[in-house]
Amino acid sequence: MSNPRRHSAPRRTDWSELDRAAVEDLVLGGPQAWRSDPRQLAALLVAASAPARAGEVAGEEGAARAFRTACHRAATRRRPVRRVRSALARVLTTKVAVLSAGALGAVALVFAVGAGDRINALPFGGENTVHSEAPQPPAHKVIEAPTHASPSARPTSGPAVPALCREYVQRDRRDRDRMLDDPSFRGLRDSAGVNGTDRDRDRARMDDYCTRVLGRDSGDRPNGDSGDHSGWPDDGDSNNPDPHDPRPHHPVA
Amino acid sequence: MDGSGLERAIAAAQDGDEYAFRVLYRAVQPGLLRYLHALVGADAEDVAAESWLQIARDLGAFRGDESGFRAWCVTIARHRAMDHLRYQRRRPSHPTPVEELMGLAADDDTAGCAVDALTTAEAVTLIATLPREQAEAVLLRVVVGLDAQTAGRILGRRAGAIRTATYRGLRHLAVRLARDDPPVTRALAPTLKEVR
Numbered sequence: 001m002s003n004p005r006r007h008s009a010p011r012r013t014d015w016s017e018l019d020r021a022a023v024e025d026l027v028l029g030g031p032q033a034w035r036s037d038p039r040q041l042a043a044l045l046v047a048a049s050a051p052a053r054a055g056e057v058a059g060e061e062g063a064a065r066a067f068r069t070a071c072h073r074a075a076t077r078r079r080p081v082r083r084v085r086s087a088l089a090r091v092l093t094t095k096v097a098v099l100s101a102g103a104l105g106a107v108a109l110v111f112a113v114g115a116g117d118r119i120n121a122l123p124f125g126g127e128n129t130v131h132s133e134a135p136q137p138p139a140h141k142v143i144e145a146p147t148h149a150s151p152s153a154r155p156t157s158g159p160a161v162p163a164l165c166r167e168y169v170q171r172d173r174r175d176r177d178r179m180l181d182d183p184s185f186r187g188l189r190d191s192a193g194v195n196g197t198d199r200d201r202d203r204a205r206m207d208d209y210c211t212r213v214l215g216r217d218s219g220d221r222p223n224g225d226s227g228d229h230s231g232w233p234d235d236g237d238s239n240n241p242d243p244h245d246p247r248p249h250h251p252v253a
Numbered sequence: 254m255d256g257s258g259l260e261r262a263i264a265a266a267q268d269g270d271e272y273a274f275r276v277l278y279r280a281v282q283p284g285l286l287r288y289l290h291a292l293v294g295a296d297a298e299d300v301a302a303e304s305w306l307q308i309a310r311d312l313g314a315f316r317g318d319e320s321g322f323r324a325w326c327v328t329i330a331r332h333r334a335m336d337h338l339r340y341q342r343r344r345p346s347h348p349t350p351v352e353e354l355m356g357l358a359a360d361d362d363t364a365g366c367a368v369d370a371l372t373t374a375e376a377v378t379l380i381a382t383l384p385r386e387q388a389e390a391v392l393l394r395v396v397v398g399l400d401a402q403t404a405g406r407i408l409g410r411r412a413g414a415i416r417t418a419t420y421r422g423l424r425h426l427a428v429r430l431a432r433d434d435p436p437v438t439r440a441l442a443p444t445l446k447e448v449r
Contacts, residue, residue, distance in 0.1 A: 020416075020417075020420045023424060024416060024420065027394055040427065041427040041430060044376050047373050048377055048380060048396050049284075052279065052282065052283035056286050057279055059298060060279065060282070063274070063278050063302070063305040064271055064278070066310070067266070067309040069309075070309040071269045
């Protein structure tokens with residue numbers, strides 16, 4: 001590094017030559033050019049931009065300490081956030097699953113007590129059509145036609161299903177057999193999967209179906225334990241009378 | 254260190270590499286400290302230390318290349334310096350002893366190094382006697398190594414205005430050097446301590 005006043009060679013002092021372009025050229029030249037420049041101003045720039053002296057970086061340890069502290073804080077900030085986010089995700093997942101199942105259960109109940117006509121107006125899907133829509137408030141839920149109980153399943157019409165079931169289960173066997181042929185119970189029979197080919201089997205299906213409907217209607221089944229969110233009726237659990245029902249159980253909430 | 258090397262150090266430091274951070278410190282701190290000397294005089298080291306606290310804390314959020322990193326650091330340091338000056342303005346002022354500034358880099362044992370260091374301090378001190386705009390423009394371009402556009406972004410001015418301020422400042426210094434004012438390097442004028 002050069003000292004303007006101690007430089008062995010005489011420095012030029014012809015500052016009058018320093019027009020704007022010359023100064024810009026000087027600045028852009030950088031330290032290497034300044035060192036070979038005979039002008040005093042160049043020597044000044046060399047001195048001002050000289051490499052670091054020990055005293056100038058004396059604060060390195062303090063800065064490094066600050067860096068370590070910052071890294072530590074950043075790490076400790078990240079960890080709890082990750083933990084909280086994970087826990088929150090678990091809680092939310094559980095809540096969403098419970099709420100959606102509960103909401104759909106409520107929808108099924110609403111349907112059971114009087115929404116049958118509305119269902120009748122809906123187009124039916126295929127045999128295994130299951131609509132696992134995102135959880136919606138029951139009031140806005142459009143229930144898709146339940147077509148999974150059996151290939152012949154159809155929605156009921158007329159009196160509410162629970163009322164029909166209550167009437168059915170209160171009767172003795174002979175009356176129940178009559179009901180299986182009664183046109184006013186056709187909707188119930190269809191929903192239960194009764195197809196008229198085997199009397200004993202039809203009766204068993206009807207018994208089982210009404211038992212499940214009335215059990216749910218009376219609150220025997222806790223909300224949320226149903227795995228099927230496709231709407232009413234729900235037989236996608238272990239009580240499913242048809243073990244070969246291929247519908248996916250427990251759709252992800 | 255070349256640009257790509259410093260950029261690698263930036264990336265490594267952002268990943269928590271302390272050695273890389275030290276590389277950044279050694280590359281940036283000298284110019285930063287000299288710039289701060291022009292702004293706050295003998296308090297430059299304190300302000301620089303505060304600046305590095307913030308640099309270390311916010312490093313992870315920085316995005317850019319070497320020039321951008323230098324400019325980012327200078328911007329932080331300048332803000333800290335302005336805060337410091339505002340604080341100082343509310344307190345009784347104490348002229349900065351020349352010897353204090355000249356002791357900036359007097360840690361080396363050899364007389365030669367001390368003389369060289371003194372010369373650097375003298376040069377910075379001389380530049381600091383310029384009007385504030387000119388002094389900052391010269392220091393950012395010559396000492397910190399920023400181009401006119403980047404320096405303009407830091408100072409809130411256009412690149413052309415920075416070139417003009419640089420020209421006027423250096424020409425003024427050339428005139429003073431030509432006169433060979435004996436006390437020129439002793440004429441510590443904490444002009445920038447009076448700003449803002």
